[in-house]
């Protein structure tokens with residue numbers, strides 16, 4: 001009797017999981033959005049570390065530390081994005097070699113000026129912000145509040161980064177021009 005109760009519970013759990021997953025199944029837009037932002041987070045983490053190592057000049061300390069902070073904050077989004085995909089079902093990214101193909105942000109250009117680094121970082125942040133806002137709306141349409149919450153929180157990380165990067169690009173004192 002204990003066995004049959006266990007089986008009933010297992011059957012019920014499977015049915016519930018299927019019901020919850022039907023709106024955001026593995027080949028659906030919610031999973032594709034999560035996978036794209038996971039790939040973007042990996043590329044941005046690499047970019048911010050690259051800038052962290054490449055900065056030079058009178059603003060070295062500030063920019064060196066700033067880019068390390070941006071890298072850490074993006075890194076903290078990677079595991080929740082990947083595990084959200086896993087909760088829904090599929091592999092977060094079936095083939096890691098595909099990450100740069102899935103990502104919509106560009107990999108950092110080597111050997112550039114400080115201003116170009118910040119402009120490149122700002123452009124990439126804007127891409128992620130635009131996509132995460134759309135992805136949150138899409139997850140809402142697919143009745144997935146967990147994914148809506150994830151994108152709603154993480155878009156704020158990139159919005160803050162974009163604000164900082166944008167304000168550093170304001171011309172005035174000539175330090176990063």
Ligand SMILES: [Fe+2]
Nearest residue numbers: 052053064068
């Ligand atoms: Fe470092």
